[in-house]
Amino acid sequence: MKKMKEKECIAMLLAGGQGSRLGALTKTIAKPAVSFGGKYRIIDFSLSNCANSNIDTVGVLTQYRPYLLNTYIGTGSAWGLDSSTGGVAILPPYATESGGRWYEGTADAIFRNLDYIRLYRPKYVLILSGDHLYRMDYRKMLKRHIEKEADLTISVMKVPMEEASRFGIMTAQEDGRIVKFSEKPKEPDSDLASMGIYIFSTDVLEAALVQDSTDPTSEHDFGKNIIPKLLAEGKNLFTYEFSGFWKDVGTIPAFHETSMDLLEPEPPFDLADEEFPIFSNENISPPQYIGPDAAVENSFIGNGSQIFGKVVHSVISVDSFVGKGAVVTDSVLLPGAIVRENAIVTRAILGENTEVKAGGIFGNAEGEIVVTGDDSVVE
Amino acid sequence: MDRVTGLIAANYETKALGSLTSERTIASLPYGGRYRMIDFPLSNMVNSGIQTVGLVTPYKYRSVMDHIGAGKEWGLDRKNGGLFILPGSVFGVASSQSRFLLRDLKRNEVFLRRSQADYVLVTSSDAVYNMDYRPLVDKHIETGADITMLYREAVEDAPNDLSLILSGEQVTGFNRGGLKGEPLFRNCFVMRRDLLINILEWYAAVDYLDIFEALEDDLGKMDIRGYRFDGYIRSIATVRDYFQHSMELLRNEVREELFSRENPIMTKVQDSVPTKYLAGAVVKNALIPAGCVIQGTVENSILFRGVQVKPGAVVRNSILMQSCVVEPGAVVENAIIDRGNTIAAGTVLKGSPDNVFILNKHLI
Numbered sequence: 001m002k003k004m005k006e007k008e009c010i011a012m013l014l015a016g017g018q019g020s021r022l023g024a025l026t027k028t029i030a031k032p033a034v035s036f037g038g039k040y041r042i043i044d045f046s047l048s049n050c051a052n053s054n055i056d057t058v059g060v061l062t063q064y065r066p067y068l069l070n071t072y073i074g075t076g077s078a079w080g081l082d083s084s085t086g087g088v089a090i091l092p093p094y095a096t097e098s099g100g101r102w103y104e105g106t107a108d109a110i111f112r113n114l115d116y117i118r119l120y121r122p123k124y125v126l127i128l129s130g131d132h133l134y135r136m137d138y139r140k141m142l143k144r145h146i147e148k149e150a151d152l153t154i155s156v157m158k159v160p161m162e163e164a165s166r167f168g169i170m171t172a173q174e175d176g177r178i179v180k181f182s183e184k185p186k187e188p189d190s191d192l193a194s195m196g197i198y199i200f201s202t203d204v205l206e207a208a209l210v211q212d213s214t215d216p217t218s219e220h221d222f223g224k225n226i227i228p229k230l231l232a233e234g235k236n237l238f239t240y241e242f243s244g245f246w247k248d249v250g251t252i253p254a255f256h257e258t259s260m261d262l263l264e265p266e267p268p269f270d271l272a273d274e275e276f277p278i279f280s281n282e283n284i285s286p287p288q289y290i291g292p293d294a295a296v297e298n299s300f301i302g303n304g305s306q307i308f309g310k311v312v313h314s315v316i317s318v319d320s321f322v323g324k325g326a327v328v329t330d331s332v333l334l335p336g337a338i339v340r341e342n343a344i345v346t347r348a349i350l351g352e353n354t355e356v357k358a359g360g361i362f363g364n365a366e367g368e369i370v371v372t373g374d375d376s377v378v379e
Numbered sequence: 380m381d382r383v384t385g386l387i388a389a390n391y392e393t394k395a396l397g398s399l400t401s402e403r404t405i406a407s408l409p410y411g412g413r414y415r416m417i418d419f420p421l422s423n424m425v426n427s428g429i430q431t432v433g434l435v436t437p438y439k440y441r442s443v444m445d446h447i448g449a450g451k452e453w454g455l456d457r458k459n460g461g462l463f464i465l466p467g468s469v470f471g472v473a474s475s476q477s478r479f480l481l482r483d484l485k486r487n488e489v490f491l492r493r494s495q496a497d498y499v500l501v502t503s504s505d506a507v508y509n510m511d512y513r514p515l516v517d518k519h520i521e522t523g524a525d526i527t528m529l530y531r532e533a534v535e536d537a538p539n540d541l542s543l544i545l546s547g548e549q550v551t552g553f554n555r556g557g558l559k560g561e562p563l564f565r566n567c568f569v570m571r572r573d574l575l576i577n578i579l580e581w582y583a584a585v586d587y588l589d590i591f592e593a594l595e596d597d598l599g600k601m602d603i604r605g606y607r608f609d610g611y612i613r614s615i616a617t618v619r620d621y622f623q624h625s626m627e628l629l630r631n632e633v634r635e636e637l638f639s640r641e642n643p644i645m646t647k648v649q650d651s652v653p654t655k656y657l658a659g660a661v662v663k664n665a666l667i668p669a670g671c672v673i674q675g676t677v678e679n680s681i682l683f684r685g686v687q688v689k690p691g692a693v694v695r696n697s698i699l700m701q702s703c704v705v706e707p708g709a710v711v712e713n714a715i716i717d718r719g720n721t722i723a724a725g726t727v728l729k730g731s732p733d734n735v736f737i738l739n740k741h742l743i
Contacts, residue, residue, distance in 0.1 A: 038653030039669070077451070078648075263655075271652045278652075284452065284645045286638035287412035287668035287682075288654065289629075296662055302653040303413070303669045317653075 005085045007120040009142055009199070011055050012113070013046055014106055015130035016063030021251045024351060024373035025334075030062065032130035033069045035334045035352060036249065037262060037271055038302040038317045040280045041072060043130040044079075047088075048278045051079045053138040055126065057086030059116050061109045063093060063102060078281035091116060105220030111209040117202065125205050127198040127222070133258065133269060134195075134246040135276050141240045142199055144176075151204040151235040154178065154227070155197035157242045167193035168223045170239055178237040181227050192239060195246055198222065204235060245269040256349060256369045259315045259332045263298050285319055293324060302335070309339070323358065331363065334374070351376055380428030383516055384496035384572065386487075387420050389504045390437035390467030391478050395539055395617045398739045399717065405615065406504040407442035409700050409718070411628050411637075412681050413668040415446050416615065418646045419509070420502040420567070425453045426642040427512035429500065431460035433490050435467045435483050452645050463490055477589035478503040478566045485579045485586055491572060499575050503566035507624060508612035509637050509644060512569075515606050519569045522548070524604040526574075526594075529567040531608045533557045539616035540564060541591065543605050550603040553595060562605060564591075565612055611636050622715060622735045625681055625698055629664050651684050659690050675705065683718075692722075696732065700740075714738065 019031025026034060032043035043060075050058050058081060062069055069090075076088030091113050093103050103109035110117075110127065117125060124145065126138055136155070145153040156170050164185070171180035171190040182188065200208075208226050212218050218225045231237060245268055249255040261268055271278055285304025290296055295310045302318035309326035316322065320333045323341035330347045333339070337350040340358040348363035351374040356362050362378050363370045372378060389406035399408060406417040417434075424432055432455060436443055449455075450462030465487040468480060479501060484491070491499065498519070500512055519527040528550060530543050541564040542557030543550050557563040579586075582593040594601065611633055613624040627633050638644060651670030656662065661676040670684040675692035685702040688694055692705040697714045705711055706724040713730035719741035722728060730736030 265657060272655075277650055279650050282648055282650075284643050284648065286634065286644070287666045289631075289634060290662045290665045290667065290677075292664040294663065296656045297660055298658055299656045300653045301656065301667075311656075315653075 004119050007057050007086060007122045009055060009124040009126055009138075010057040010059070010086070010117065010120050010122045011050050011126040011128055011138075012110055012117070013043070013050075013058055013060045013128045013130050014109060015043055015060050015069060016066075016103055016109065017129075017131065018064040019131060019250055022255065023252060024371045024376075025252075025255070025349070026065075027373045028065060029068045029374070030064045030066065031250065033065075033072060034255075035317055036133070036255075036259070038300045038315050039282055039335075040271075040278060042133070042249065043069065043073070044278055044280045045133050045135070046128045046130050047073075047076075047079045047081065048276075049128075049134070049136050049138060051081055051279060052276050053136075055138060056081060056083040057120055057122075058088050059091045059113060060088060060130070061091045061103065061113065063109075066090075066092060072281050074281065079279045086120065089116060105218075105225075106222045107209055107212055107218075107226050108220035110205070111213050111220070114206060114209065117206075122202055125200045125202050127200065129196045131250060132195070132246060132248055134242075135244060135273070135278075136197070136242060136246075137276075138197075138199075141197070141242075144238070144240050145199045145201075148176065148238045149236060150199075150238040151201050152227070152230055152237045153199045153240050154237065155195045155242050156192040156239045157195060157246055158191050159193045161188065161191050164188035164191050164193065168196075168227075170194060172239045176238045176241070178231065178239055181223075181231055183223055192241070194223065195242065196223075199240075204230070252349065252369050252371055256332065256347075260313070260330065262300055262315060263313055283318065291324070294322075309341075326356075348372075350378075354378065380513060380516070381430065382497045383429050383512075383569070384491075384494045384499050385420075385424040385429040385432040386435070386484075386490075386499055386501045387417070387424075387432060387504055388435045388467070388479050388483060388501065389417055389443055390435050390483065391503050391505060392437065393505075393539065393616065396615075396621060397618050398737055399618065399621060399715070402439075402740050403442045404437040404439060406437065407446055408615070408621070409683055410507060410615075410621075410625065412666045412683055413649075414644060414646045416507070417443060417446065417504045418644050419507055420504050421447075421453055422642075422644045422646075423508070423510050423512060424500065424502075425455065425645065427510075427516075429512070430455075430457060431463070431494065431496065433463040433465045433487060435465045435487065437467055446647050448647070452647055465490055477592065478505075479590045480586070481579060481582055481588055481590055481593055482586040484575070484590065485583070488576065488579060491576055491579075494572060496572055498569055499572045500569045501567070505616065506565050506567070506612055506614050507637070508565075508608070508610060509639055509642055510608060510610060510612070511642065512567075515567075515608075516569055518606055519604075522604060523602070525601045526568055526570045526603045527606050528603065529565045529608055530562040530605045531565055531612045533559050533561055533563040534613070535559045537563055537614060537616065540566075540614055545605050548604045548606075550605050551598060553591060562607070563614065565608065565614065618715070618735065618737065622698065626679070626696075628666055628681065629679065634666075649684060660688075675707075689724075717741070 015032040075082040288305040291308035298313040304319035308324040317335040325342040336353040338355040343356040343360040346363040354376045356378040455462040538556040542561040544552035654671040674690040675688040683701040700718040704721040709722040714736040717740035
């Protein structure tokens with residue numbers, strides 16, 4: 001195969017997970033494709049990070065319900081990633097002369113695309129997951145990886161000690177050298193949680209993946225298998241400590257809470273930061289229209305929406321509709337959601353193109369957040 | 380529609396729009412919260428299946444080119460056909476009705492000669508409408524006319540446009556300026572490509588004229604017909620046109636037709652965040668694009684991207700272009716605030732519906 005222009009660092013973005021804890025929201029689409037923040041999809045954040053970090057070659061590994069993700073990513077031009085010497089490649093599982101099978105773990109997914117990595121002969125490979133909200137300049141992490149002459153650098157952030165048992169925890173020396181890795185430890189001895197962002201030196205990655213692929217007992221997972229193995233072999237593993245905003249919106253309460261946080265006057269995660277823009281493949285919708293009897297407060301509203309009723313403390317995504325006399329409170333309307341006349345929606349997440357019929361009532365002021373899947377109808 | 384090449388005269392300049400077009404041409408005049416005038420003919424062409432579009436650029440081409448780029452948003456960054464950037468004249472036009480100077484067309488004869496299309500659809504960029512050009516082209520082919528001109532009755536007097544004298548479908552003459560109710564030429568016509576090339580040769584001596592000025596004396600020799608568009612269309616020739624027709628976008632039925640989901644008006648994408656409405660925001664009857672922050676009152680108004688209305692500020696019956704900031708307590712009423720202005724706290728800027736206050740573009 002003809003080799004492409006050599007790259008210093010390319011990214012491999014794991015986007016094949018279902019994100020089953022998001023329930024109805026991921027029934028028909030993969031988690032990275034779930035809409036967030038009025039117009040974005042979760043994968044926008046990692047793709048924008050790549051674009052803003054000048055990483056122009058990104059392999060996106062897909063598996064679960066890929067169509068929306070595939071069409072959404074397209075050529076990558078929305079993120080400025082349609083480069084002639086790299087660009088975005090969608091990498092689904094594929095068959096070879098010995099047959100085909102699904103990706104059987106994060107490490108297996110990368111292993112089976114080693115040929116793609118080899119095309120670009122990068123010195124370093126950045127491994128990302130497409131389901132987190134954060135802004136990160138990966139160049140800073142790469143700089144540290146090179147300075148430390150590391151084999152693997154893992155991005156970590158401090159979490160409250162009492163929550164540490166929910167994460168993969170790194171125990172590191174003062175200089176950042178990792179001495180221990182414990183997956184969801186019952187009694188954590190460190191508060192540095194792995195963010196699932198790795199930079200490997202390519203030769204180390206390749207050797208580890210090839211070896212792991214022959215191990216019948218392995219689950220082919222970076223956290224469970226590859227990192228412990230490299231530690232045991234005495235490889236140079238270092239942390240890169242990140243202190244900005246980072247969030248996994250992988251559950252309904254986390255998704256709702258993080259959405260509501262956007263509405264603060266000084267939000268913890270400011271989508272509007274122009275120094276580090278978040279790009280998205282947006283539809284060309286007309287401006288939003290706020291009707292003569294509408295009332296909108298403490299809310300986020302996307303283009304193409306039409307508001308004739310009352311919207312209080314809610315995220316109204318692109319192309320949504322709130323009819324006259326309707327009241328939407330503490331809710332998230334995903335793109336194309338329709339709340340008809342006099343309907344009441346409270347503390348709810350409406351899936352894309354969901355319709356709440358006129359006079360319908362959905363959600364409660366207390367208790368669990370209620371959710372509909374995409375294209376639902378609520379009477 | 381692969382038999383049709385599009386040609387947009389984006390170089391028309393006019394003084395009737397005052398300071399709104401002193402730093403830009405009408406093609407790049409912002410309209411409707413997130414669009415520019417050029418978006419309407421360009422999107423119409425693309426939505427009608429035209430895949431090759433020549434754009435005659437104005438002398439001051441920066442703002443148009445910045446907006447159009449390689450035509451990506453319109454799907455015109457194509458290997459086959461696509462967008463062709465064409466030069467226009469340096470000099471102004473002979474009269475305010477002139478949109479299609481023969482010398483502009485002549486200068487781009489190579490583009491016309493190289494085209495494989497049988498027909499050329501020519502438009503200006505001073506009309507706001509959403510139209511499928513296919514029925515117009517079909518009618519033109521069916522009747523075998525030499526030229527078919529698009530018209531629609533004027534909603535009010537239009538001194539800067541051409542109106543058609545019709546006998547049935549036949550165009551028998553032109554009037555400079557149209558009165559309310561008269562069939563106003565909407566600066567869009569279709570003709571055979573080879574005929575257009577011939578006309579450029581026949582009238583080479585008077586190439587300083589608009590094509591219809593040149594043809595006026597020879598109307599009897601040609602088969603020129605009118606085609607009536609029955610949808611919403613507004614020609615923007617004066618500040619009054621601009622203000623009044625912009626405000627019509629606050630009507631649901633106008634938006635529904637103009638911003639059709641099936642045939643969207645496309646524009647340059649800016650990656651703006653959704654608009655944020657904070658506590659204290661009071662918004663009624665307003666068209667607002669993404670990228671704004673509203674803390675004050677906005678009524679009967681159109682905002683553009685990046686506008687900020689601070690607490691206690693009031694915006695009524697106004698158009699605020701990109702990146703304007705209305706500081707706390709300031710009042711803006713019956714005004715057009717051009718791009719980049721900050722209205723200082725407590726300032727009151729008021730025009731009247733018949734005499735709109737205009738604040739010029741703030742040059743950075």
